[in-house]
Amino acid sequence: MTQQQTTDGRTPGTTPAADAATTSFVAHRNLLFTVAYEVLGSASDAEDVLQDTWLRWADVDVATVLDHRAYLVRMTTRRALTRLRTVRRRRESYAGPWLPEPLVTAPDVADDVVLADGVSMAVLLVLETLAPTERAVFVLREVFALEYGEIAEAVEKSPAAVRQIAHRARSHVAARRPRGTVSAAESREAFAAFRRAVTTGDLQGLLDVIAPDVVLLTDGGGVVQAALEPVVGARAVAAVLARIDAGDVETTEVNGQPALVLRRDGAVDTVLAVRVAGGRVAGLYAVRNPDKLGHAGRTADIRR
Known part of the structure; x- marks a missing residue:
């Protein structure tokens, strides 16, 4: 009414x-x-x-x-x-x-x-x-x-x-701030290759698409398991990513950049934002703290 x-x-x-x-x-x-x-x-x-x-x-x-x-x-x-x-x-x-x-x-x-x-x-x-x-x-x-x-x-x-x-x-x-600009096409191409490698568990594919000096930051907030220090280097980061259960992975955009949303038992478990530079994935930001995932299920209308 x-x-x-x-x-x-x-x-x-x-x-x-x-x-x-x-x-x-x-x-x-x-x-x-x-x-x-x-x-x-x-x-x-x-x-x-x-x-x-x-x-x-x-x-x-x-x-x-x-x-x-x-x-x-x-x-x-x-x-x-x-x-x-x-x-x-x-x-x-x-x-x-x-x-x-x-x-x-x-x-x-x-x-x-x-x-x-x-x-x-x-x-x-x-x-x-x-x-x-x-x-x-x-x-x-x-x-x-x-x-x-x-x-x-x-x-x-x-x-x-x-x-x-x-x-x-x-x-x-x-x-x-990270240096260099990336075209939308370049970002999409690198992200698509990254997603394929993650969802298929292709270790070599990951090594091909991530930069040698890539940095992975994981935020568990002391509530869920997460690395307490940055994970640095292609092989170390690829080893972490290769353990992802790709059974329920969605593609989305987070903070204006391509990202993956990983679900467990239907609930959002991790939001993995991706930064591309030089045609490769140079930065990864994995948010796992449940207190920070409340907005991951809906689109935020941000404007200038």
């Missing part, structure tokens, strides 16, 4: 201002989630930030807000920063490698090169090495192309300070 509405289209018991607040928040929700996720690297934390933002936004007199999008981005960024400073302390004592919470993304995300790069596992891991304010500034400037004045309001710094922070963060990320 649908809710009754008044003659002007409103739900009974609401005011025009409340309806306007709801409409505006819903219109910008995917953008706000993407901002929070980029700052935090965690979908569950991003959802909590959005809930808090909504509760505070509902108390705002929206008629006095000239730019709802900018205001909401500012609110979301501030709350994401507060959350990041809290979770950072927990991540310092994390069992084994910490990986971002994987997001299953629609194919069109890969078409937005800036967005796909910004949410990739590799870049999110680099962002983990930035201070919280540096990370927020980098995300708002490099991914969402906000003006320095807008960013300054969001992080509560002067525009001049934000320029300096942005320059420092940009240099930091450039020095640590």
